[in-house]
Amino acid sequence: GAVVSQHPSWVICKSGTSVKIECRSLDFQATTMFWYRQFPKQSLMLMATSNEGSKATYEQGVEKDKFLINHASLTLSTLTVTSAHPEDSSFYICSALLANQPQHFGDGTRLSIL
């Protein structure tokens, strides 16, 4: 149980393109979803916290207009990297949470901007 699906797993696109990443909780309704960014050989850095039906809470230094988060239902959150540039290339990971249970993580999305 507690499976989190993330799609796509890998995307390569040109600079200036907007990219959407989906995060779904497959067998439970997530009260909260989180978006992380991970650079090579570094730890996960929390970008934002997303609650269904409300605006996401962004961590300090994360541009909310650059990284748009939509949490339309209890099983789906999306992260859109708008007008992506090479410096946005990274590994993006989502996690989903039900109540006070531990977070369950997706497989991650590797984003490469050319």
Added chain:
Amino acid sequence: AQRVTQPEKLLSVFKGAPVELKCNYSYSGSPELFWYVQYSRQRLQLLLRHISRESIKGFTADLNKGETSFHLKKPFAQEEDSAMYYCALRESGATNKLIFGTGTLLAVQP
């Protein structure tokens, strides 16, 4: 400020040797501590949490509030334990945010 420190980037041991992955934290409230593991080409998954006080795959971790530590231990390492291990702290209150350490790569040699 809240912080999780894992001082070792890499820990290499031989099969059958004891393992201790260090984790120290800095938090003003009452934290909840976790160990997550990431095997090669797999997603991050929960290994254990301090409130459960259980042993998973032979690993245990005890929260030491005096030393603000939550070290992960296993008496006899196995090759399949080779993975990236992350210590994480969950803030008390409504946010449920996790603060991760930088991770320790455990390499168990045959």
